[in-house]
Amino acid sequence: MTNDHPQSPPGTRAEPPHLTGSPFDSDTFTSATFVTVGRGPYLAVAAVWLITRVGMVLLLLRDTLGIGGVRREVDLYQHWYEQFAQGTFPPGDVTWQYPPGAGLVIMSPGVLPWLTYLQAFVALTLLADAVVTAALARADSARLTHGTWIWVCGLPLLLHLPLARYDVQTTALAVLALLALTARSTAAHQLGGALAGIGAMVKVWPALALIGTPRGRSTREAWTAAVVAALALLATLALFFSDSLGFLRQQGSRGIQIESLGGTALALAEAGGSWPGRVEFRYGAFEYVGPYVSSIGHLALLLTVIAFGWLLLWRVRAHRWTAATPLDAALTAVLLFTVTSRVISPQYMIWLLGLGAVCLTSRSTVMRPVALLLLPAAALSSLAYPVLYDHVVAGTLQGLAVMVLRNGLLLAATLLAARRLWTSTVTGPPEEAA
Numbered sequence: 165m166t167n168d169h170p171q172s173p174p175g176t177r178a179e180p181p182h183l184t185g186s187p188f189d190s191d192t193f194t195s196a197t198f199v200t201v202g203r204g205p206y207l208a209v210a211a212v213w214l215i216t217r218v219g220m221v222l223l224l225l226r227d228t229l230g231i232g233g234v235r236r237e238v239d240l241y242q243h244w245y246e247q248f249a250q251g252t253f254p255p256g257d258v259t260w261q262y263p264p265g266a267g268l269v270i271m272s273p274g275v276l277p278w279l280t281y282l283q284a285f286v287a288l289t290l291l292a293d294a295v296v297t298a299a300l301a302r303a304d305s306a307r308l309t310h311g312t313w314i315w316v317c318g319l320p321l322l323l324h325l326p327l328a329r330y331d332v333q334t335t336a337l338a339v340l341a342l343l344a345l346t347a348r349s350t351a352a353h354q355l356g357g358a359l360a361g362i363g364a365m366v367k368v369w370p371a372l373a374l375i376g377t378p379r380g381r382s383t384r385e386a387w388t389a390a391v392v393a394a395l396a397l398l399a400t401l402a403l404f405f406s407d408s409l410g411f412l413r414q415q416g417s418r419g420i421q422i423e424s425l426g427g428t429a430l431a432l433a434e435a436g437g438s439w440p441g442r443v444e445f446r447y448g449a450f451e452y453v454g455p456y457v458s459s460i461g462h463l464a465l466l467l468t469v470i471a472f473g474w475l476l477l478w479r480v481r482a483h484r485w486t487a488a489t490p491l492d493a494a495l496t497a498v499l500l501f502t503v504t505s506r507v508i509s510p511q512y513m514i515w516l517l518g519l520g521a522v523c524l525t526s527r528s529t530v531m532r533p534v535a536l537l538l539l540p541a542a543a544l545s546s547l548a549y550p551v552l553y554d555h556v557v558a559g560t561l562q563g564l565a566v567m568v569l570r571n572g573l574l575l576a577a578t579l580l581a582a583r584r585l586w587t588s589t590v591t592g593p594p595e596e597a598a
Contacts, residue, residue: 216320223324230550235328241270242281252406259448264401265365269330286327292336303525311524318517321542329511335518337363338370342522345490357389365397376493378485419451421507426460428567431559464506471500482589488526495519496585499578510549513542530584537577544570
């Protein structure tokens with residue numbers, strides 16, 4: 165008996181792979197496309213991680229790129245560390261603008277007393293970076309996903325800045341929380357919620373990791389754990405340290421930072437001769453001072469409230485939930501709060517790269533093009549600071565071009581993320597969670 169459909173030779177697929185307009189939408193396009201033998205993909209990731217991180221460390225040791233002085237932030241951390249050693253949060257320090265949980269990260273280099281503060285801080289930052297890399301790689305063990313590569317290759321686009329900020333540690337809490345929330349067990353949901361709650365006490369924004377938890381038991385488990393963990397951490401720190409909520413006074417006084425969207429609008433107005441303001445160093449950053457600055461600050465706050473309202477409306481209206489929805493919602497939420505903020509520090513890109521990477525660990529994500537937009541935005545951020553920061557401060561043509569392009573990409577990514585989240589979860593008939 166003849167067979168009209170002969171079998172494919174061993175080791176090949178019986179049907180051609182599904183092709184799409186983008187290679188990132190194909191099930192066959194993974195990092196294993198580049199290295200396909202045995203543990204090759206993992207070895208490739210490890211090699212690229214090691215090479216790029218060594219380069220970042222060398223840049224930090226020299227610290228002469230652009231305006232230099234990137235590691236001065238760690239000197240400020242060390243100053244705060246000495247304040248914590250006296251049992252108090254930095255009293256009356258206008259540069260201390262972080263929730264009390266940040267104190268734990270600032271104090272953490274003390275666990276490596278044989279190193280200098282800078283050495284210990286960088287070592288712990290690299291450890292957090294490695295944990296994120298391993299967690300992303302493990303999230304889809306059947307294939308090494310694009311998310312791992314987005315993180316491993318995207319972070320060095322910010323040059324050595326990630327090693328001199330505590331945002332890698334914060335991002336690690338959010339990434340681990342989201343990966344835990346994608347599991348089905350109650351314990352995993354509680355763990356994810358607790359990590360997000362601790363992250364919120366470190367830098368507020370990781371609380372947004374919970375915005376996309378499926379309605380019902382998952383939300384109750386995660387949100388309850390987050391509240392309990394946050395309150396327990398806050399109570400513990402308040403017990404052992406004084407002035408733990410002093411950061412609230414400094415946050416309320418912030419103006420319009422030159423790297424924010426509002427700051428870019430003022431810079432363009434100043435370049436066009438229609439705004440007579442100036443740049444001043446205030447509250448640890450360069451901010452605009454002059455007419456209409458307070459109005460733009462109030463507008464930014466209003467836009468933040470509107471963004472939060474849109475997220476609540478989305479959550480009420482959404483009826484299509486997939487395994488990627490919590491991840492996609494977290495990235496969208498953080499993008500919304502970033503572009504409407506009065507401050508967009510370069511380290512904010514660390515958050516966005518981490519969230520974009522965790523989205524790409526799921527095959528059902530709709531955030532692939534958004535994550536890709538974050539890569540050139542990160543590269544432009546490193547041009548803005550530290551490479552061309554003097555031009556950004558002075559408002560030269562180069563500085564304006566970099567900020568317009570970077571903030572334009574962030575705004576485009578935000579609008580695209582919001583649209584894709586809405587259409588994938590609100591439009592169309594209900595669908596079972598994947």
